[in-house]
Amino acid sequence: MKNLKNCFMDYLSKINDNGITESTFHGFENEPYPLPNTYNGVNKNSFLVFKHSKYSTVPTRNIAYFYIKYASTIIVTFDKQEYSVNYSLDQVQELLSGQQFYRLNRQYLINFGAVKDVEHYFARKLLVNLAIPIKEKLLVSKEKARSFLDWLENR
Numbered sequence: 001m002k003n004l005k006n007c008f009m010d011y012l013s014k015i016n017d018n019g020i021t022e023s024t025f026h027g028f029e030n031e032p033y034p035l036p037n038t039y040n041g042v043n044k045n046s047f048l049v050f051k052h053s054k055y056s057t058v059p060t061r062n063i064a065y066f067y068i069k070y071a072s073t074i075i076v077t078f079d080k081q082e083y084s085v086n087y088s089l090d091q092v093q094e095l096l097s098g099q100q101f102y103r104l105n106r107q108y109l110i111n112f113g114a115v116k117d118v119e120h121y122f123a124r125k126l127l128v129n130l131a132i133p134i135k136e137k138l139l140v141s142k143e144k145a146r147s148f149l150d151w152l153e154n155r
Contacts, residue, residue, distance in 0.1 A: 044095040047075060049083035058083060060100070064114035064132050066092050068107045078114070080132060102151050104128060104140055112155055118148075 046057040062077045068089055075083045085092070093103050103109050114130045121127040124142035126149075140148045 043097045047083075047085050047087075049075065049085060051083055060096065064111050064130065066101075066109040076132065078132065098151075099155055102148060104138055104144075104148070108138055110138075112152070115152065118152070 044060060046059045047063075049056055049058055058075055058077060058081075062079075064076050064078045066085075066089060067074055067076065072084050073087055073089050073092060075085055077083075087095070089103075089107070089109055093101070093109055096109070100112055101109050102112070110128070110130065114132060116129045116131045118140075119127040119129065121139060124145060126140040126145050128138040128140060128148075130138065
């Protein structure tokens, strides 16, 4: 992986032919380039939501999970309130900490605090039970099962 200085130099060499040299960035040699974790580490603290003709914020710590409903991303809080947000689930995943939230499947992104327990399921899949009961079975594929269990254990 390139360090920050090399990435910046590559970028500048593509857009600028005015003689910028390596010496221009003297002193940046030892700048660490942040290594990404599972997510990009933005760690968004709250989401702006609109419900009943009012805007309000929902703190991330109050969110039990995100899910997809009719092509919209929905927030479900620990007190069972639901809010729609103007982000795709992929975008939400990028905004949140990989320590706190895990992408179970294409439809669900869950908070560690919402996990009640995990059971073995058919064909080496895992069944995740949340503290907030839901109608669907939340299944983790056998391919992601090890990663999910590691996430639970190594937070």
